[in-house]
Amino acid sequence: MIHAGRVDLSNDIAASAKALIGIGRVHRGLRSGAVRMNISSFRGGIMEDAAWPVDQSAPTPDWYRMCFRNALRRVAVTINRLEPHPWRSVDLSCSDEDLAARFEKRGWDRQLIAFNEMARDSHTADDDQYQAENFFYCDVDFRARSKIRLAVFKVPAPFLDWGYRQLHRPAGSSEALGLQAYRGGADDPAFVRHCATNYLVKNFWHNFTHRVLQGITTDNYHQFRGLAREDSDFEADHVANLLLLRAYGQSVHTTGKSGPATRHAREVIFNRNRCNRVFAERARLRAGDRNAMSVEERWEELEWRFCRRTSNAISTRLLTLGLATPTVRVFLGGARRTSVTSGNRWREGDVIVEIGGCRINTGVKPYLPDDELKGEPMAARRQAMRSASIEREGEIVTVAVNRYRQRLSEDPAFKRGADAALEPLWARLGIPSG
Numbered sequence: 001m002i003h004a005g006r007v008d009l010s011n012d013i014a015a016s017a018k019a020l021i022g023i024g025r026v027h028r029g030l031r032s033g034a035v036r037m038n039i040s041s042f043r044g045g046i047m048e049d050a051a052w053p054v055d056q057s058a059p060t061p062d063w064y065r066m067c068f069r070n071a072l073r074r075v076a077v078t079i080n081r082l083e084p085h086p087w088r089s090v091d092l093s094c095s096d097e098d099l100a101a102r103f104e105k106r107g108w109d110r111q112l113i114a115f116n117e118m119a120r121d122s123h124t125a126d127d128d129q130y131q132a133e134n135f136f137y138c139d140v141d142f143r144a145r146s147k148i149r150l151a152v153f154k155v156p157a158p159f160l161d162w163g164y165r166q167l168h169r170p171a172g173s174s175e176a177l178g179l180q181a182y183r184g185g186a187d188d189p190a191f192v193r194h195c196a197t198n199y200l201v202k203n204f205w206h207n208f209t210h211r212v213l214q215g216i217t218t219d220n221y222h223q224f225r226g227l228a229r230e231d232s233d234f235e236a237d238h239v240a241n242l243l244l245l246r247a248y249g250q251s252v253h254t255t256g257k258s259g260p261a262t263r264h265a266r267e268v269i270f271n272r273n274r275c276n277r278v279f280a281e282r283a284r285l286r287a288g289d290r291n292a293m294s295v296e297e298r299w300e301e302l303e304w305r306f307c308r309r310t311s312n313a314i315s316t317r318l319l320t321l322g323l324a325t326p327t328v329r330v331f332l333g334g335a336r337r338t339s340v341t342s343g344n345r346w347r348e349g350d351v352i353v354e355i356g357g358c359r360i361n362t363g364v365k366p367y368l369p370d371d372e373l374k375g376e377p378m379a380a381r382r383q384a385m386r387s388a389s390i391e392r393e394g395e396i397v398t399v400a401v402n403r404y405r406q407r408l409s410e411d412p413a414f415k416r417g418a419d420a421a422l423e424p425l426w427a428r429l430g431i432p433s434g
Helices: 013-019 062-079 096-106 128-134 157-165 189-213 227-247 260-273 278-285 287-291 295-320 370-374 379-410 412-420 422-429
Strands: 113-118 139-145 148-156 328-332 336-338 345-347 351-355 358-361
Touching: 062 096, 062 113, 062 148, 062 157, 062 189, 062 227, 096 189, 113 157, 128 157, 128 278, 128 287, 139 189, 148 157, 157 278, 189 227, 189 260, 189 422, 227 260, 227 295, 227 328, 227 422, 260 295, 278 287, 295 328, 295 351, 295 370, 295 379, 345 370, 351 379, 358 379, 379 412
Parallel strands: 113 148
Antiparallel strands: 139 148, 328 351, 336 345, 351 358
8 A cells, every 4th residue: 555665675585585484484385385275273174275255145164264263363372472371482473374283282272262253133134234333343352361361352243254255365566465475376375364364463453452552442432432533543553553563473673673674574464464345345334324424524534534544554664664653643734625616625734644752744735535525436536536545645654754764863862762662552562572
């Protein structure tokens, strides 16, 4: 998604491949040309091999269900590394398959995770809008039990089924996705499983941040609306990106001390993560609620989506470059204006970015086409708007990141503060920094 400011890695492919071993490792049998079946932990049964979904009416396969379990396993090991438990020595750069094998061999599931599927209510099963509104979000908890944090995850059937159907190949070149590690390329079953698991790992971390860091739960989330909810999502998105790297064994640096190979490995993790449109599907199914919104409410939603996408793009770019920071937020300056003749709306001010307490006026205007306020745009127009939005987001990312780096290089006190800024966050999360 981020176009501007990419690192040129053309002369460092070999080093990059080495750094990717942990996040792109495939079955060892593939190295010698052997083919291994994917063995389920469901009492040793053989599952169908993973593939990108084609038939939207097909039932959710068991291999996708196992991705939920494997993602939860990775999160559980990451949050239980402060105490001297047996899993503390697990190398988080291992593949999802290797981690699953260790869990199954040592019976760690019963100690570290509780994963349950919640069936649909038979009386509302055919009402997708009702399901999207009332039976979509997962219930998560992280319970302390004898110096162990038990990761509890209850997934409703709509999130499970729609998540599988909205799974798709992430965009990017072979190098950008680290496909040199997979003999079958983007359609290799191991790659499909890894992308699906990667996406769920970040989703779990987003929920983890809401509950553990912010105290927002399934029971009280309705108490946090408006700007409070927007701010909580800024933090949850950014911290989830940071923890996604940690969960796959990547070090997290604050002042750019990372070589090209490490930067490429981080970029690959983020590129692979963009493989699911399940939340866009929920938004589509809630069309009735959207139609009931006022024009002003829809305009606020349009602005919020732009800010959140841009904030996430800045977050992943900073982390890729080894410029980790506790906070990233995006705001829109200036007043809202409406043309009395055409009814068109726009923002007068520039995009404002906050990175680790540093406020940056990017001097770049937001891209907020108000077509959606007037009806559903045609497909060609939607694509044109999306391309223009990506380009504008890239401009903002480049300006914000460069200004932040400049501040680090010119202000020794600010740099010392940036070096120490993450320690309080790690302490609050209960996760070791390295």
